[in-house]
Amino acid sequence: MTKKYKKLFDLSGKVAIVTGSSRGIGASIAEALAEFGASVVLSSRSKEAVDEVANKITKNGYNALSCECHVGEEDQLKNLIDTTLKKYDKIDILVNNAGIKKDNLLMRMDKEDFDTVVNTNLSSVFNLTKSSIRTFLKQRSGSIINISSVVGVKGNAGQSNYSASKAGIIGFSKSVALELGSRNIRCNVIAPGFIETEMTAKLDEETVKSWRDGIPLKRGGTPQDIANTCVYLGSDLSSYMTGQVLHIDGGMYT
Secondary structure: OOHHHHHHHOOOOOEEEEEOOOOHHHHHHHHHHHHOOOEEEEEEOOHHHHHHHHHHHHHOOOOEEEEEOOOOOHHHHHHHHHHHHHHHOOOOEEEEOOOOOOOEOHHHOOHHHHHHHHHHHHHHHHHHHHHHHHHHHHHOOEEEEEEOOOHHHHOOOOEHHHHHHHHHHHHHHHHHHHHHHHHOEEEEEEEEOOEOOOOHHHOOHHHHHHHHHOOOOOOOEOHHHHHHHHHHHHOHHHOOOOOOEEEEOOOOOO
16 A cells, blocks of 8 residues: 555544444444544443443553443433543544344334334434534534444344334435535445344354355454444545445345
């Protein structure tokens, strides 16, 4: 890679917020952005867990700050923004990654479980993005990266609430891209497929094998695969990309 392109990937001087970054995909995203030079603000409902990831990043010589935040609570999202601006005075990259699942067949799903998933996965994206807009507009720049799912595109039995929330993220992001593009503020979506994390490690081997066999690349993805895409979307290499859905799924949705 030439020096020119290495410079385009460089995130030095940029400030990034990553929600749901105490483990799995979120932690990998935070670590990758930090390794490429960004100062990263990590958030999670678990202060102890997110502190551990932030400490790991700083011990490796990079800049990281942790913040306890339940994305379903508007006041806590406001505190996340305020904490970031107080420390760094700007926001360049916003990664809406936090999400939960409460799977069940529709006929057995409680309305509370539907509402909780939609509030955590979708309403939080609306609230945090809206809270960041004033800063982005002032800067006339910003990259918003929203983590959806292949399930938000093709659906999945037993996940009507999760699918609805992830599909909503796609529609929301495309609208934001249209509204804010003239101000040099970009908004893109990553739709992961079967990503192997601590959660999938709890599945039985036969289930995991069936997932892998159904993927053209014949393997599950890694959190690093998603993190790499976030580095690209946060960097100047993607400066002419907005309103797009990047399917990082090994060909699952083809």
